Amino acid sequence: MRARARRQTAERLPSIAAVPFLPAGAPFAPTALTEAQRQLIRDAAARLRVRARTTLYEQESPANWLFVVAEGVIKTFRDLPSGKRRIAAFHFQGDIFGLARRGRYVNGAVTVTPAIVYRVPFDRLTTLMRHDADLQFVFLTKVTQQLRAAQRRTLIASRRDAAGRLAMFLLMLRQRHEVEGREPSAVQLPMTRVDIAGYLCLSVEAMSRAAAELARRRFVEFPSSGVARIVDEKRLAKFAADI
Amino acid sequence: MRARARRQTAERLPSIAAVPFLPAGAPFAPTALTEAQRQLIRDAAARLRVRARTTLYEQESPANWLFVVAEGVIKTFRDLPSGKRRIAAFHFQGDIFGLARRGRYVNGAVTVTPAIVYRVPFDRLTTLMRHDADLQFVFLTKVTQQLRAAQRRTLIASRRDAAGRLAMFLLMLRQRHEVEGREPSAVQLPMTRVDIAGYLCLSVEAMSRAAAELARRRFVEFPSSGVARIVDEKRLAKFAADI
């Protein structure tokens, strides 16, 4: 038991990186959870180890849990009547997902890679948050982060040119993981191109051509499947900013 | 003073309508703020009465306040290098706005109609929320609501057909205000068509043609400027769902 608890701690259950509503240098800048708070979450949550491409819940199904990513990548998506699938977001370590409306999940959720997630019942989480304002503040921060990501996604999807969308996506991923990433210019793409196309609101064909264009312009290289290497970040950024 | 306090109460400072993370029928379903909590906000906030088309803050400017809409309509937007303006959201009574990142506002904010807003300093609000978990929960609900709206907006903007986007927008407004609206089928459009086009990621010309198409199909009538009358909601909804 002790060894297991230690391993869970090492997973950095909810690690906070972003500042939400607060201005820079605010007195109450959110930090990581205290060990006591992590233990509270762990006690309330189920720890799930799931394989890649596993459905965690389906859209419109009854919503009873909030999820926290401990390891791996999860996508939330929405299937449309036409058969198209729009990716709502990719969720990485420390992100939360499980947005509900009227007691049902707005999107579906599927693992992209093998993952470890914490599944917390809504009612228990709510009770915890009602009694621990600091704990709740961490989740407020998380939701705000999701809100920012959703707005940026809209900005991406509103562009007309496919290559520009992909450029913004790659830069977004790079910015998201530049702290942990070993090689700065290498961006891991654990998701398939179909998923990326769904996120960028493109057809897979347009997605493929966009990647070819970025490679042709020497902004990015795709040395192997699942990896993008940003060759000229400055020019890529300039290209991406040309909205 | 007493009369003024009473009037403010009548404005329903933060009225809660949506359920955020909680499933339907959850034990801790969020309700309106208590009178004591409202008074806390009022004491911490400045009450601003502003005319239409007034800038509340500019994008990328230092962020020190969160705003709550007491009356009127506010738009948050983002100006792009190309000169285009994308509307991030329209904010109505009870909504909050003032999303920041790294101490700066992500979007700009301008009043669409004459409005009354509460302007709360971030640090004071944070202090309040750290001491009052129930109060904080209201704001968590609000941010979650914004997140849902942002995702729905992305869904709208991802469509290819202009008329379908406009149809979804009209139905969204109708759903948002059907409780308070007197005539059910009449949807108030306080914003200009330029703003709607910016929200739907359309050119004004495409917006105009979309409105003409909805009118030609007898789904909607536009009896006068600033009003849309939904004639056949069932067929309009069917048309909007055809993604």
Added chain:
DNA sequence: CGGGACATTGAAACGTCTCAAACGATGTGG
């Protein structure tokens, strides 16, 4: 009454979507 922002309509250009086909990698079962 005039200025200016808002709104509509037309015609051409642009870029993605769609359909179709073929290739490669993956994983399964015979």
Added chain:
DNA sequence: CCACATCGTTTGAGACGTTTCAATGTCCCG
């Protein structure tokens, strides 16, 4: 171990719808 099926990916050609540019019309407010 190989054959097969499936999924993911790429490339080509035409259709579709918005964007763009241009011009005119409309409404509101000072």
